[in-house]
Amino acid sequence: MPFPNPRRRAFALAAALAGAAVLSAPAAAASGPAQARGTHSQTSYAQAAPSSAASSGKTLTVATTGSIDSLSPFLAQRALPTQIHRLMYDFLTNYDATDDHAIGALATSWTTSADKLTWTFTIRDGMKWSDGQPVTAADVAFTYNLMMTNADAATANGNFVANFSKVTATGNQLVVTLKQPQSTMLALDVPIVPQHVWASHVADIGTFNNDTQFPVVGDGPFILTGYQKDQYLTLDANPNYWRGKPAFDHLVFKFYKDADAEVEALKKGEVDFVSGLTPAQYDALKGQSDIATNNAQGKRFYALAVNPGATTTSGQAFGDGNPALQNQQFRQALMYAIDTKTLVAKTLGGYGTVGSGYIAPIFSAYHWDPDPSTAYSYNPDKANQMLDAAGYKKGSNGMRTTPDGKPLTLRIMGESNRPDDTQNAAYLADWLKAVGIATTTQIMDQGKLADTETAGTFDLAFDSWGENPDPDAVLSIQKCDGRPTAPGKTFNGDDFICDKNYDALYQKQITEYDPATRAADVKQMEQTLYTDAYVNVLYYGNVLEAYRSDVIGSMDKQPQPNGLYWGQDGYWAFWSAKPAAASSGSSSSSSSNTGLIAGIVIAIVVIGGGGALVLTRRRRGATAEERE
Amino acid sequence: MSITASALPDAASPPPAPAGAAAPRRRGPVIPLRYVVGRLAGALVSMLAVVFTGFFLFRVIPGDPVRALTRGHPVSAAQMATMRHQFGIDKPLIAQFGDYAARVARGDLGTSYQYKTSVSALIGSHVWATVYLVGTATLIAAFLGLRIGVRSAWKHGGRADRANTGIALVLWSMPTFWLALILIVVFGVGFGPIPGMFPTGGMNSPNVHGLLPSIWDHLRHLVLPCLTLVAVVYAQYLLTMRATLLEEVGADYLTTARAKGLREDDVRRKHAVPNAMLPAVTLVFLNLGTAVSGSILTETIFSWPGLGSLFYEALTVPDQPLLEGLFIFFSAAVIVMNLLAELLYPILDPRVRTS
Numbered sequence: 001m002p003f004p005n006p007r008r009r010a011f012a013l014a015a016a017l018a019g020a021a022v023l024s025a026p027a028a029a030a031s032g033p034a035q036a037r038g039t040h041s042q043t044s045y046a047q048a049a050p051s052s053a054a055s056s057g058k059t060l061t062v063a064t065t066g067s068i069d070s071l072s073p074f075l076a077q078r079a080l081p082t083q084i085h086r087l088m089y090d091f092l093t094n095y096d097a098t099d100d101h102a103i104g105a106l107a108t109s110w111t112t113s114a115d116k117l118t119w120t121f122t123i124r125d126g127m128k129w130s131d132g133q134p135v136t137a138a139d140v141a142f143t144y145n146l147m148m149t150n151a152d153a154a155t156a157n158g159n160f161v162a163n164f165s166k167v168t169a170t171g172n173q174l175v176v177t178l179k180q181p182q183s184t185m186l187a188l189d190v191p192i193v194p195q196h197v198w199a200s201h202v203a204d205i206g207t208f209n210n211d212t213q214f215p216v217v218g219d220g221p222f223i224l225t226g227y228q229k230d231q232y233l234t235l236d237a238n239p240n241y242w243r244g245k246p247a248f249d250h251l252v253f254k255f256y257k258d259a260d261a262e263v264e265a266l267k268k269g270e271v272d273f274v275s276g277l278t279p280a281q282y283d284a285l286k287g288q289s290d291i292a293t294n295n296a297q298g299k300r301f302y303a304l305a306v307n308p309g310a311t312t313t314s315g316q317a318f319g320d321g322n323p324a325l326q327n328q329q330f331r332q333a334l335m336y337a338i339d340t341k342t343l344v345a346k347t348l349g350g351y352g353t354v355g356s357g358y359i360a361p362i363f364s365a366y367h368w369d370p371d372p373s374t375a376y377s378y379n380p381d382k383a384n385q386m387l388d389a390a391g392y393k394k395g396s397n398g399m400r401t402t403p404d405g406k407p408l409t410l411r412i413m414g415e416s417n418r419p420d421d422t423q424n425a426a427y428l429a430d431w432l433k434a435v436g437i438a439t440t441t442q443i444m445d446q447g448k449l450a451d452t453e454t455a456g457t458f459d460l461a462f463d464s465w466g467e468n469p470d471p472d473a474v475l476s477i478q479k480c481d482g483r484p485t486a487p488g489k490t491f492n493g494d495d496f497i498c499d500k501n502y503d504a505l506y507q508k509q510i511t512e513y514d515p516a517t518r519a520a521d522v523k524q525m526e527q528t529l530y531t532d533a534y535v536n537v538l539y540y541g542n543v544l545e546a547y548r549s550d551v552i553g554s555m556d557k558q559p560q561p562n563g564l565y566w567g568q569d570g571y572w573a574f575w576s577a578k579p580a581a582a583s584s585g586s587s588s589s590s591s592s593n594t595g596l597i598a599g600i601v602i603a604i605v606v607i608g609g610g611g612a613l614v615l616t617r618r619r620r621g622a623t624a625e626e627r628e
Numbered sequence: 629m630s631i632t633a634s635a636l637p638d639a640a641s642p643p644p645a646p647a648g649a650a651a652p653r654r655r656g657p658v659i660p661l662r663y664v665v666g667r668l669a670g671a672l673v674s675m676l677a678v679v680f681t682g683f684f685l686f687r688v689i690p691g692d693p694v695r696a697l698t699r700g701h702p703v704s705a706a707q708m709a710t711m712r713h714q715f716g717i718d719k720p721l722i723a724q725f726g727d728y729a730a731r732v733a734r735g736d737l738g739t740s741y742q743y744k745t746s747v748s749a750l751i752g753s754h755v756w757a758t759v760y761l762v763g764t765a766t767l768i769a770a771f772l773g774l775r776i777g778v779r780s781a782w783k784h785g786g787r788a789d790r791a792n793t794g795i796a797l798v799l800w801s802m803p804t805f806w807l808a809l810i811l812i813v814v815f816g817v818g819f820g821p822i823p824g825m826f827p828t829g830g831m832n833s834p835n836v837h838g839l840l841p842s843i844w845d846h847l848r849h850l851v852l853p854c855l856t857l858v859a860v861v862y863a864q865y866l867l868t869m870r871a872t873l874l875e876e877v878g879a880d881y882l883t884t885a886r887a888k889g890l891r892e893d894d895v896r897r898k899h900a901v902p903n904a905m906l907p908a909v910t911l912v913f914l915n916l917g918t919a920v921s922g923s924i925l926t927e928t929i930f931s932w933p934g935l936g937s938l939f940y941e942a943l944t945v946p947d948q949p950l951l952e953g954l955f956i957f958f959s960a961a962v963i964v965m966n967l968l969a970e971l972l973y974p975i976l977d978p979r980v981r982t983s
């Protein structure tokens with residue numbers, strides 16, 4: 001009698017029913033996609049659940065740990081939605097895939113007036129929004145005007161139009177009038193939206209997130225078809241894209257919170273592309289079958305920022321930065337004491353370049369390298385001499401004191417969520433101790449570090465910024481007016497630099513329309529920053545990426561040949577991605593699905609059988625005992 | 629035995645028994661009204677304290693949300709000022725608290741800085757994922773833990789007891805993220821002869837259509853995170869149940885029951901276990917209360933779109949309205965579940981009624 005107890009019998013019955021339901025599910029799963037294929041239509045897009053990915057054609061799945069603040073081009077500031085907007089909407093101009101120089105997109109040609117204040121763009125003929133309406137110069141004028149007149153609409157990209165005085169559209173001509181000459185007119189990273197769709201959202205532009213109605217009307221290489229917060233986002237190839245339809249029919253972004261899980265998903269083939277790998281993850285993926293890797297130059301610099309004595313824009317001093325750092329010779333000596341080659345080798349596992357100019361080497365037109373004779377190459381002897389000469393004498397214990405005889409200790413600060421900081425701080429402390437400078441290290445939460453920097457209560461802090469093909473934005477943060485307006489008030493810079501020479505050069509380059517002259521100005525600014533040694537670029541980390549070579553045959557890098565796939569200034573990688581010749585696209589995923597289902601059924605049978613066996617045995621044991 | 633509050637007679641004077649009817653058992657109501665009112669008032673006061681402290685608690689977190697959101701993205705001072713104004717953090721703290729209190733009183737939890745969506749909508753869209761995952765795991769863990777706990781205590785010191793307690797303790801002390809990654813590698817990707825059977829993350833696949841396939845897809849995604857949570861949590865139930873039941877094992881009333889000739893099974897199930905249930909019930913309710921806050925680690929590693937990972941995202945900014953809203957929501961869940969457990973005690977244990 002296997003189930004003498006009625007309750008137990010009921011339980012067994014329920015278990016059997018559940019088992020039957022589970023076993024019958026694979027059949028339902030197998031029949032699912034076939035039904036869906038029949039119902040695939042434009043109306044099914046309108047549902048929040050993305051519909052098309054499995055319907056037909058080839059799918060490219062991208063894993064991302066990023067998050068989406070908004071899908072409105074006027075509000076989104078995070079890196080991920082900014083990239084997705086590049087796929088959804090065309091911009092006025094674009095950056096060439098090979099070398100990042102400005103090329104036409106919505107605009108086919110442009111002219112400037114003699115006084116440098118009026119720009120006339122000719123808008124491309126024959127382009128269509130995904131709902132069939134024509135793309136016109138009026139759409140561009142609408143987008144820019146909205147940002148110029150509505151503070152909410154300027155949330156994300158307001159800085160690009162801050163210098164515009166008037167924008168008008170006549171026929172296929174767009175005329176932009178400036179308050180002052182502006183050399184970044186071919187680098188306006190502003191997604192252009194359709195006026196006929198967005199005109200009704202002017203009133204609620206600050207709260208409209210562009211994620212309620214799918215497909216979202218766009219004119220980029222991909223059309224947004226669905227979005228499930230924190231789960232996935234789906235795009236379909238735009239068949240009418242003027243540069244040509246992408247080869248993959250569907251593009252899916254899957255959200256991951258954990259980078260290790262993301263790598264496992266790539267190994268398994270659940271996703272086809274991952275970026276932002278750590279050196280350890282990258283090395284583990286290198287040489288695996290069906291996985292291709294890319295060790296790309298990065299667009300970010302990693303620096304050691306020095307507190308040169310915090311001041312406001314009006315020159316009022318505050319904070320408690322060590323006065324020794326106001327001495328240029330002292331700051332330069334610090335740089336000679338730091339072995340950046342070792343940092344690249346150890347912290348980055350060799351995946352990076354030793355730091356020099358403020359603009360990363362990937363942007364070769366603006367990158368500056370110091371003359372080897374003046375470069376801060378690792379030289380502790382020279383550092384010792386310079387510190388001696390500056391009046392910081394070594395005591396009997398080998399540690400230096402200030403010129404007025406007080407002990408010298410510098411505070412190094414870093415972020416706990418940036419692993420580089422912890423590792424580099426340890427190296428730095430050792431190297432500075434070797435030249436007689438005592439340090440204390442504090443690795444803290446990102447928010448706490450920001451507060452500390454705002455208060456000016458640090459000496460040395462690690463710092464990192466991402467850069468664009470146009471250097472204007474990242475140069476602007478080191479201007480005198482990048483400082484706070486009052487002590488302790490948040491500012492948009494990250495140091496308290498104020499160098500009149502630098503500011504003059506900034507003003508010159510932003511009004512310079514000749515690319516070669518402007519590049520020379522920018523390099524001179526980099527040289528100023530380098531010599532001042534307030535923001536010392538330690539290295540440029542590489543971007544490590546990997547993809548399934550059995551799904552993706554090829555993709556275009558930007559720039560070529562050492563550039564990256566993810567985080568491009570443009571849409572080149574996914575627009576140019578070609579399916580692998582051997583790939584059978586969605587059919588391969590369905591066959592692996594069958595295997596998966598078979599595996600689960602086997603597992604359930606094994607586990608269920610084992611469980612039943614254990615229960616029966618226990619049952620028998622118990623009955624035998626009760627009989628005694 | 630009626631336990632609904634509405635069916636309760638007045639606590640002070642029980643209705644007289646109708647003449648001629650069978651003599652009723654003379655005792656008070658199942659839950660005294662004063663007990664219920666007292667517990668309700670306590671819960672209300674706790675809730676008010678939560679709403680009040682919720683505001684100030686998240687203002688002491690360092691970091692400027694505007695700066696965090698625009699990190700690594702050059703913005704003009706005017707843009708930063710606009711965002712500050714949109715968020716309402718350009719006002720003095722006391723005015724911000726006034727806005728907050730007025731909002732909460734209207735039942736409006738505000739707008740998230742980073743998602744630019746109403747906090748109530750965000751909680752609404754994430755809460756089911758969490759209840760689905762953590763609720764399932766709590767029920768399985770409670771069932772498994774209590775069952776094994778009873779067996780272990782009944783045959784304490786035996787081989788099965790030692791093995792079960794040992795395994796449970798090892799799993800409990802195991803770092804969650806480590807166990808989760810092992811499960812992903814072994815059962816998600818596949819290891820040696822074991823094929824990759826379950827998805828490595830997320831709650832569903834983007835390319836699944838139809839009701840049954842969607843359910844099947846959800847279940848497949850549920851297996852690994854649920855297994856992780858159960859493995860880590862069930863030891864609590866096992867140990868609690870085992871410890872309280874052990875106190876009963878040698879009691880005289882069990883000997884009496886056995887002397888009456890009852891089967892060992894019935895002695896255990898009908899006499900011993902009910903007397904040892906109180907701490908376990910408390911634990912289940914407390915865990916159900918915290919269940920909505922999710923398991924931050926498990927949700928993060930399996931990219932489960934629940935409240936746990938939402939809270940984690942909110943902390944990184946810091947997204948004050950979202951943090952405040954989640955704090956109020958989590959606290960309310962715990963308070964309500966505690967209230968339910970306290971209201972259940974007098975029914976489970978008559979001693980609570982008279983004390």
